[in-house]
Amino acid sequence: MSFFYTAYMENVILNNGMKMPRLGLGTFMIKPEPCEKAVLHALTHGYDLIDTANIYMNERAVGRAIKASGRKREELFITSKIWPSDFKAKRIHKAIDSMLARLDLDYVDLLILHQPAGKYLEAYAELEKEVEQGRVKAIGLSNFYGKDLNKVLAKAKIKPVLLTVECHPYCQQKELKAFLDERDILLQSWFPLGQGDANLASEPIFLRLAKKYKKSPQQIILRWHIQSGFGVIPGSKTPSHIDDNINILDFEFTPEEMEEISKLDKKKKYLGIPVWAAKLFMPMIRMKYDKQI
Numbered sequence: 001m002s003f004f005y006t007a008y009m010e011n012v013i014l015n016n017g018m019k020m021p022r023l024g025l026g027t028f029m030i031k032p033e034p035c036e037k038a039v040l041h042a043l044t045h046g047y048d049l050i051d052t053a054n055i056y057m058n059e060r061a062v063g064r065a066i067k068a069s070g071r072k073r074e075e076l077f078i079t080s081k082i083w084p085s086d087f088k089a090k091r092i093h094k095a096i097d098s099m100l101a102r103l104d105l106d107y108v109d110l111l112i113l114h115q116p117a118g119k120y121l122e123a124y125a126e127l128e129k130e131v132e133q134g135r136v137k138a139i140g141l142s143n144f145y146g147k148d149l150n151k152v153l154a155k156a157k158i159k160p161v162l163l164t165v166e167c168h169p170y171c172q173q174k175e176l177k178a179f180l181d182e183r184d185i186l187l188q189s190w191f192p193l194g195q196g197d198a199n200l201a202s203e204p205i206f207l208r209l210a211k212k213y214k215k216s217p218q219q220i221i222l223r224w225h226i227q228s229g230f231g232v233i234p235g236s237k238t239p240s241h242i243d244d245n246i247n248i249l250d251f252e253f254t255p256e257e258m259e260e261i262s263k264l265d266k267k268k269k270y271l272g273i274p275v276w277a278a279k280l281f282m283p284m285i286r287m288k289y290d291k292q293i
């Protein structure tokens with residue numbers, strides 16, 4: 001592996017100049033107690049980036065793990081996401097107050113608008129004010145495509161640093177990646193392992209490459225994300241998986257192997273919520289975030 005590639009792939013320089021780890025720990029669907037343990041394990045075993053969201057109901061656990069890790073705040077990259085029910089200008093700053101209190105932090109490195117529903121243009125403009133005030137260091141988008149994405153890009157005074165979307169070998173997001181590359185916006189993959197789909201991990205190409213490189217099929221898939229130029233946030237509550245998932249820097253696929261994986265793309269999403277339903281129902285979902293343990 002070339003020296004240049006090794007150095008490049010560990011961190012991404014975002015379009016605002018910030019440095020962000022290319023790989024971090026995801027915490028979707030992980031309850032507070034296992035989440036706290038997983039985040040503590042990650043932060044003490046080589047991870048700097050943790051991805052959470054208001055709606056995951058585990059931000060307090062993330063905050064406790066950060067404290068317990070003893071890590072310096074400036075070494076970490078903490079991401080959270082605001083849900084559409086808090087997008088209105090008169091709600092969003094209070095939502096950020098409560099989020100920071102739950103995380104026990106003064107700022108988040110990246111705050112993401114979770115869904116393209118509700119008053120997202122209003123919310124984006126308010127996040128730009130938060131960047132000026134320093135409570136949010138960078139702004140990101142999640143699940144924005146097509147018209148919704150273009151509307152934000154047309155209005156933004158501060159460019160989003162990344163767009164996080166469902167992305168894995170069955171849904172490789174090739175056109176979107178090209179669109180974002182032209183605009184210097186990082187594509188970050190969620191469900192990078194197909195939410196743990198055993199069929200994906202058992203694809204013959206992954207079994208063959210796992211044998212060749214002496215890695216697990218999941219490590220092979222994560223290596224593909226990194227080598228494709230994506231950011232990636234595999235979720236895990238299992239310490240051995242958390243260790244494995246970051247141990248993917250010591251091998252490199254040949255162009256032929258990358259080409260073979262490219263052929264698995266069938267634009268198949270595991271989470272296919274119709275856009276109209278998402279736009280209608282998501283702003284109505286309100287969780288009692290401050291009740292989480």
Ligand SMILES: NC(=O)c1ccc[n+]([C@@H]2O[C@H](COP(=O)([O-])OP(=O)(O)OC[C@H]3O[C@@H](n4cnc5c(N)ncnc54)[C@H](OP(=O)(O)O)[C@@H]3O)[C@@H](O)[C@H]2O)c1
Pocket residue numbers: 025026027028029051052114142143164165189190191192193194195196197216218219233234235236237238240241242244245
């Ligand atoms: N922005 C959005 O709308 C959105 C939506 C969904 C997810 N996300 C983010 O993306 C992250 C990733 O998605 P995800 O966690 O749902 O799915 P995922 O990362 O594709 O898969 C997680 C599953 O894979 C298993 N796994 C992880 N590493 C493994 C390994 N090395 N070997 C075998 N199995 C392994 C995990 O089990 P163990 O726990 O046992 O390791 C878990 O069941 C989330 O945690 C969240 O932070 C964002």
